Amino acid sequence: MSSVESARPRREPRIAAPRAKAAFNADAWLPKLVLAPSIAASLVFVYGFIGLTAWISFTNSRLMPRYALAGVGRYRELFANDVWWTSAANLGWFGIPFIGLCMGVGLLLAILLDQKIRIEGGLRAIYLYPMALSSIVAGTAWQWILQPGAGIDKVMHDLGFASFSFGWLGDPDKAIFCVVMAAAWQSTGFAAALFLAGLRGVDAEIFKAAQVDGATLPVIYRKIVIPGMRPVFFSVMLILAHITIKTFDLVVALTAGGPGTSSSLPAIFMYTFSFNRGQLGVGAAASMMMLATIVAVLIPLMYLESRSARDAR
Template identity: 65%
Template sequence: MRLSAFADRWLPRIVLAPTVIASLVFVYGFIALTGYLSLTASRMMPNYEYAGFGKYIELFDLDRWWVAAANLGVFGLLFIAACLAIGLLLAIFLDQKIRLEGALRAVYLYPMALSFIVTGAAWKWILNPGLGLEKMVRGWGFENFTFDWLIDPDMAIYTVVIAGVWQSSGFVMALFLAGLRGVDDSIIKAAQVDGASLPAIYRRIVIPSLRPVFFSALLILAHIAIKSFDLVMALTAGGPGTSTTVPAVFMYQYAFSRGQLALGAASAMMMLATVLAVLVPMMYLETKGTRHGR
């Protein structure tokens, strides 16, 4: 009996201990190391001599950093808004118990099975004026058709949005569909008995009840947007010029390509600060709403 009680108490802790230790070392430990390196004068190799906040001042003086931050703002806002809108519409469409729902759900979810590298490479071919959409439409006889966003510095960031939305909106759809299937049917039937139309039921009853799903989707999409690196590198490599450079690309270029390890670490810490600036208020609002029964 004592052995059974001992196993019940300590076996779960023993099983979880390696994961906890690995997380402490390889996640939080390396975050702490990156933070310290940002306070040094490290270049090609780490230099552990404390040098103050000079690299942060240097970072904020770089126009390239502010361009990257502005690009992230454009990409993040459009990416999150489009994924939420398309995902919700697709979920409502599939919630109507249509035929071939399983097949359509698989089609919408398929892009999520691909890595962002594959997505970026595929859309690079599709949007390449000499290979993809523009060449195909011109081959149909529309000689004046142009779609050169990929090489247009003013429009290139929107190609990243298109590729990102294509990959992630199906995942958001799955989240919303799960939330819709959890809504009590009796509430909907009662509203129909009272004469409410289907659009009104979704607008006034169903969608407001999906607040936790909106929170989860927004959190995941914000995290994807802030750390976007592989999609940008595969699709545009940050170009033309710096038109699609985002903070993750900036960090990689300065830390590994330009031998400015401390500056790259400072930019990485600013990305972490951005994640926390999004995460903490959202979690506070969600926790506050749950505590008050909303």
């Protein structure tokens, strides 16, 4: 080989570059292709049907949908309906104690489980078990428990308390609180699990340092741990608020919205007017008002959470 040929630089093969480029393109597009069906289904079956419901709420739809716009007449009918306002008021009577009980008892259970007791796994399963039941099963069970002459009444009578009577299911002023008890029993374990996950994320060194300074365990939780769990409280409150607004089958199984309409909720009103009374437009208007309620709860909570996150920086 001549010196001129040996002095020439050797050309590297051009095989690795296309492969690297192909691998790069696959890494970039494969997640999008995998997520595309789910995104498309969400756009159609969630946001698409929300838009369709909003459209129907401005039509004269009765038993079947009509797509010719007719203004805000269905909303006027909705706001003139006394049953709607009763259902809206019941939402407050149901939601506030339900969320308060779930968060208060759930936090207490989470703190007790955070002490790393031996039977923690068994207790956690017991607390979470009601969440695994369908709301129809839970409502039916609580209907038997609270039914006059059965359940609690029978147990107390068998214990010798012959004059004991628990008739909340038949009392228009107290029936909604029967729904609160059943719903809180079903969802408290879920709230406790979320709180427990938040507590387990707290550094153990915080407890040790506070105890060295002489702080007791209740003081540590009250002044240090719980204030630092604002994101967990936000998540739990948001989920419970969503459960509150969409509650339907539990009420159907437990009280059927009665006596009368004393335990009716907006979801019950929407179903009744849409399918039982053939007023699809009014039912769609009620659905949109439920969506507006969710947004009205969601936006302030998100604003407060983002504001607290900015202040913490």
